[in-house]
Amino acid sequence: MQIRFGTDGWRGVIARDFTFDNVRRVAAAVAGFLEETGRAGQGVAVGFDRRFLSREFAAEAAGVLAARGIRVWVAAEPVPTPVVSWAVRRLGLGGGVVITASHNPPEWNGVKFKEHLGCAARTATSARLEELLAGVPETVACLGPTEARRRGLWAALDVWDEYRQALWEFVDRDRIRRAGLAVGVDAMHGCAAPWLLRLLDEAGCRVEALRADDNPGFGGVPPEPLEEHLAGLAARVREAGLAVGLANDGDADRIGAVDERGHYFSTQRIFAVILHHLLETKGLRGRVVRSASGTVMADLMARRRGLGVVETPIGFKFIGEVLLEPGTLIGGEESGGIGIPAFGPERDGLLNALLLVEIVAGRGHGIRRALDEVFRDTGYFAYRRVDLPLAPGRAPAVRANLEALAKPADLAGRRVLRVSRTDGLRFEREDDSWLLVRPSGTEPKLRLYAEARSREDVTALLEAGRRLVEGVLESAPPAPAPSGP
Known part of the structure; x- marks a missing residue:
């Protein structure tokens, strides 16, 4: 399978996508990234959350890093992701690995990589990790904790105080x-x-x-x-x-x-x-x-x-x-x-x-x-988000149609002063209220966000947003049918 890093690491369903073999491969890519950036000698913090098998997945990731000669500081108990990020920066480490799927449902797990600055993996870093993954073999060397400790490559991560x-x-x-x-x-x-x-x-x-x-x-x-x-x-x-x-x-x-x-x-x-x-x-x-x-x-x-x-x-x-x-x-x-x-x-x-x-x-x-x-x-502001269903595979066409959409003169009775295209379309009105329309990057949904100076105006903005995207959805071609028998 092809492993992709999303907005904050890689996530997959346990046993189907998120397997020990794939976690080892991701850890090997992390090791390669640290080696080519000259930070392997600084070591890596490894943490995990309370999800099913997270402790065991963390041990596998740490073992792969140790097998490459990278010293690992491994948490003994579940640890919050921000604590691992903080520890990377405080201890001057080359990076951090956290086994977590954050807020996803329980059948999911994931890997987050934290850079040496104590921040989430930046866009260029995630892209490079994906490139390195393409060259990782199916079988990856991994040391057990006992052997890694014997070689002086495994230490406890304890930064509570x-x-x-x-x-x-x-x-x-x-x-x-x-x-x-x-x-x-x-x-x-x-x-x-x-x-x-x-x-x-x-x-x-x-x-x-x-x-x-x-x-x-x-x-x-x-x-x-x-x-x-x-x-x-x-x-x-x-x-x-x-x-x-x-x-x-x-x-x-x-x-x-x-x-x-x-x-x-x-x-x-x-x-x-x-x-x-x-x-x-x-x-x-x-x-x-x-x-x-x-x-x-x-x-x-x-x-x-x-x-x-x-x-x-x-x-x-x-x-x-x-x-x-x-x-x-x-x-x-x-x-x-x-x-x-x-x-x-x-x-x-x-x-x-x-x-x-x-x-x-x-x-x-x-x-x-x-x-x-x-x-x-x-001044007062109210806010609400509405998610509209979007057929799988249609997001690229819908996004393209949104980019081509002209600025409306008004929305829900107020002038639209400007449109931001940073991510989707954010229509900003004359009273500082706004409507954002964008396809989700993680789910088959079209999201409408609205913030306005009354709850009633939020509702009116969202309804105006629904009408605005009707044409966008209708003109987007359907997703191509799966090929093969």
Whole structure:
């Protein structure tokens, strides 16, 4: 099979695509990349999540690297992806490998590669790994842990003390402790559980934990902190009168939240609240980066302060490339990944969870009230996304038709001022509201995103978007029929 690296590594269905043989081949490509870039001698951090056989897959990947003479630092227990990224940078390693499928359903697993800078694999790096994979033989040499240790090529990855110290240097633990907050945490059976629970305990919080146990099936729910997956957390916040509810995806690089009223708090609003906190409370300044589907509230806050705004294609690797540039304050995506270069050039769901708690502690009220402060800065905004079914194989034709689409004079009764083609078509209207239309890069769906100054206008924008794409879908040729008998 042909292994492809998507927006953040390679993923496949366990036993069908994601096999020990294929994991060895990917590890061999990583070894080749490190050798040709001169970083093999720096070593590699290897981590894994709580998915089925992740520990064993990690051992195989580490064994392949060790067989090439590359020293590996291997986690003994499931570890959040951002911790591995942080460790790569802190320890000066050549890279990091994490066995995880992030928020995918339980039958999936994957491999993420982290570059020596502590960031997700950049576009050129992913492309080179795919090229190297083409030359990897079916059979790849692999050392067992015992032999690798005997040769001095296998060590334990244990950065808890240093990582937590770095977090508390960025987040005000004493302020949180003085507030004495009651916090809900829905770990969604992911590997954030022991890490975030311990950090909140250190900060003096009373924690109500949900789905914190190790369950490779994730209770039948993909570990993605979407509104439809967080009903239990929302109910617990309401019943127990908690100050905030926090959730992470399976490998803890994304953040989700429930406000003090027990209502889902969208990832667009999380990004806006954290950005406002960095600007107004911490006094930080710098360029603001968001994906094509990111909130316009970030643009408005940045521009009011004379700060630059960068729009990237969807996929955190594109944001990560800008985070590496000097003068960048923050980068965020609609799916809940937020990176802050002052801490590291990688999205970190643990850091962002603690920042939300710091926001609540410092203001004496919940994140809903913190959002009101943002609205005083930007005006009110609501947001919603709708996914339309798209026949498999039709995405390229639909994308081509979208690129040829002319700018409409107006949408839902307001003038369209400009169209961004960074990723799909983002129609920006005169009141700062917007509609984005783009085929998904991972699923057979056409996505419509809308942010506007009222919920009613969001609905109107989405309906206008449906009408706009009707012609695009109708004129796209059907996918070619499979060849062969």
